[in-house]
Amino acid sequence: MSVLIFIDHSEGHVKKASLEALSYGAAVAQQLGTTAEGILLGTVTEDLAALGKYGVKKIYQLAQESLNNLDAQVYARVLAEAVTTTGATVVIFSNNLSGKAVAARVAARLKAGLVAGAVALPDTSSGFVVKKNVFSGKAFAHISLTSPIKIVALNPNSYPAKAGEGQAEVAALNIQAEAPRVKVVSATKSSGQVPLTEAEIVVSGGRGLKGPENWGMVEELAKLLGAATACSRPVADAHWRPHNEHVGQTGIAIAPNLYIAIGISGAIQHLAGVNRSKIIAVINKDPEAPFFKAADYGIVGDAFEVVPKLIQAVKKLKGIA
Amino acid sequence: MKILVCISKTPDTTAKIAFTQNNTKFATDGVQWIINPYDEWYALVRAIELKEKDPSTVLHLVTVGAADAEPIIRKALALGGDEAIRVNADSHDSFYIASQIAAIAKEGGYDLIFTGKETIDYNGSSIGGMVAELLDLPYISLAVKFDLDGTTATVVREIEGGEETDSVSLPVVVSCQKGVAEQRIPNMKGIMGARTKPLKVVEPVAVEALTSVVSFELPPAKAGVKLVPADNPEELIRLLHEEAKAF
Numbered sequence: 211m212s213v214l215i216f217i218d219h220s221e222g223h224v225k226k227a228s229l230e231a232l233s234y235g236a237a238v239a240q241q242l243g244t245t246a247e248g249i250l251l252g253t254v255t256e257d258l259a260a261l262g263k264y265g266v267k268k269i270y271q272l273a274q275e276s277l278n279n280l281d282a283q284v285y286a287r288v289l290a291e292a293v294t295t296t297g298a299t300v301v302i303f304s305n306n307l308s309g310k311a312v313a314a315r316v317a318a319r320l321k322a323g324l325v326a327g328a329v330a331l332p333d334t335s336s337g338f339v340v341k342k343n344v345f346s347g348k349a350f351a352h353i354s355l356t357s358p359i360k361i362v363a364l365n366p367n368s369y370p371a372k373a374g375e376g377q378a379e380v381a382a383l384n385i386q387a388e389a390p391r392v393k394v395v396s397a398t399k400s401s402g403q404v405p406l407t408e409a410e411i412v413v414s415g416g417r418g419l420k421g422p423e424n425w426g427m428v429e430e431l432a433k434l435l436g437a438a439t440a441c442s443r444p445v446a447d448a449h450w451r452p453h454n455e456h457v458g459q460t461g462i463a464i465a466p467n468l469y470i471a472i473g474i475s476g477a478i479q480h481l482a483g484v485n486r487s488k489i490i491a492v493i494n495k496d497p498e499a500p501f502f503k504a505a506d507y508g509i510v511g512d513a514f515e516v517v518p519k520l521i522q523a524v525k526k527l528k529g530i531a
Numbered sequence: 532m533k534i535l536v537c538i539s540k541t542p543d544t545t546a547k548i549a550f551t552q553n554n555t556k557f558a559t560d561g562v563q564w565i566i567n568p569y570d571e572w573y574a575l576v577r578a579i580e581l582k583e584k585d586p587s588t589v590l591h592l593v594t595v596g597a598a599d600a601e602p603i604i605r606k607a608l609a610l611g612g613d614e615a616i617r618v619n620a621d622s623h624d625s626f627y628i629a630s631q632i633a634a635i636a637k638e639g640g641y642d643l644i645f646t647g648k649e650t651i652d653y654n655g656s657s658i659g660g661m662v663a664e665l666l667d668l669p670y671i672s673l674a675v676k677f678d679l680d681g682t683t684a685t686v687v688r689e690i691e692g693g694e695e696t697d698s699v700s701l702p703v704v705v706s707c708q709k710g711v712a713e714q715r716i717p718n719m720k721g722i723m724g725a726r727t728k729p730l731k732v733v734e735p736v737a738v739e740a741l742t743s744v745v746s747f748e749l750p751p752a753k754a755g756v757k758l759v760p761a762d763n764p765e766e767l768i769r770l771l772h773e774e775a776k777a778f
Binding site: 220225282283286305306307308310311312313314315316317318319321322323324325326327339341343344345346348349350351352353354355356357391392393394395396397398399405407410411435436446453454456459460461463467468478479482485486488489491492502503504505506507508509510511512515516517519520522523524526527 | 542544545548550568569624625626629651652653654655656657658659660661662663664665669670671672673675685689690691692693694695696697698699700709710741742743744745746747748749750753754756757758759760761764765767768769770771772775777778
């Protein structure tokens with residue numbers, strides 16, 4: 211009857227998206243009058259008991275180093291078995307890149323209804339109805355889950371991680387993990403950079419910046435704000451920026467607290483990927499750019515004059531210059 | 532080599548999103564339907580390229596949908612593929628759809644199953660993983676590069692904050708995104724040829740959907756943009772900091 215939350219980790223650390231999932235799961239458990247428990251496969255350097263402050267009473271761990279690399283098939287088997295043995299009826303994932311793959315497999319394995327991309331707590335007044343993002347951010351759907359076990363994958367940046375008081379009991383999980391069938395040959399991670407889907411602030415550039423050589427100011431502004439950098443589709447298509455920076459309908463959908471768009475006109479396909487941002491600020495020299503209609507703040511002006519001044523203003527604010 | 536590509540019908544990327552019947556149904560009036568871009572541009576085109584490299588490859592397309600999905604599947608056949616299968620069912624539950632595809636895949640004995648990374652309407656990213664689990668196959672999500680050497684696939688895929696190169700023995704399910712292939716436009720020969728390619732209609736296997744849509748909702752409209760003069764960009768930073776409290 212409990213709520214089980216999958217804790218995703220990378221390089222020894224629990225991901226921010228999983229802290230949000232823990233808080234979300236704890237709130238769901240409270241709503242249902244039951245307990246929230248976490249599950250982590252692999253090992254992390256931080257103290258797992260301390261995650262109790264996000265509202266989980268117990269954390270199950272299968273502390274095998276071989277599990278530090280997430281294999282969706284291996285993970286799904288272990289998680290499905292854990293759901294059965296712990297008697298969980300609601301399972302929470304983060305809808306990040308790894309969570310998506312694992313949640314779908316667990317759902318199919320357990321014949322459990324899945325809502326991938328939840329943006330709010332479920333309505334449990336009659337049944338179990340979850341609000342999710344559909345039509346690439348242009349609308350929401352309220353989805354009813356009718357299966358005995360319900361799986362929710364929470365969109366990153368949709369529910370705040372709320373740290374309170376408390377310690378969790380850490381319990382070893384006694385499940386045999388099989389060997390992965392997919393062999394990881396190599397992995398490259400751009401360390402130190404904020405992952406786009408987790409970033410609270412995103413600074414993004416479009417064709418208005420004229421060429422890849424002009425991205426220095428975008429990167430500088432982003433760095434000062436602790437932000438991730440992004441770009442529009444034409445920019446990625448022209449290989450000015452790597453395609454994993456492309457936000458929009460056919461790229462990555464993001465929901466940061468602040469999205470700063472520089473030299474992006476705001477085509478409907480671009481807006482679809484960013485319109486869940488809490489605040490949108492647009493800098494464009496064309497006053498007719500459609501992006502201004504979707505923005506909260508705007509400057510009609512030349513990016514090459516405006517952005518350096520923004521950088522100076524942020525430096526001044528942060529006491530750097 | 533047998534490849535199955537999963538094709539979904541979605542509204543055009545510029546379609547106006549609106550709802551009818553007390554916000555319970557998507558308003559289809561005037562909506563142009565397209566092949567889900569990830570399915571078409573990446574999954575299908577990469578499969579066609581593999582067939583071009585090895586012409587003995589058998590390439591099948593599958594869609595789960597009513598008769599109104601046929602123009603979409605014909606358009607897909609115009610790009611390439613030997614035949615298409617339409618599972619005659621209308622349902623938007625991902626488990627239901629994945630179960631139908633898994634049934635087709637099991638019968639056809641495919642070495643490779645391609646999907647797009649997600650559909651642009653329901654954005655679930657779930658079908659590939661579910662199909663793989665139902666078939667007990669490995670699943671590699673978010674491929675940006677796919678190469679085949681005999682029965683071993685080398686796949687570069689997006690992971691959180693980076694990329695990973697995987698090696699896996701077939702059969703495997705792979706979800707495709709930008710990088711795997713480049714969009715193609717069907718030519719006249721392809722369009723003419725597609726008319727005579729087999730399009731098999733099969734009835735769905737009995738599976739219960741596990742979720743249903745209660746209602747839809749449009750996001751609230753923005754209050755309107757607050758413009759800051761271009762000669763005073765510092766004011767924007769002040770507003771974002773003090774008024775919007777964005778940092």
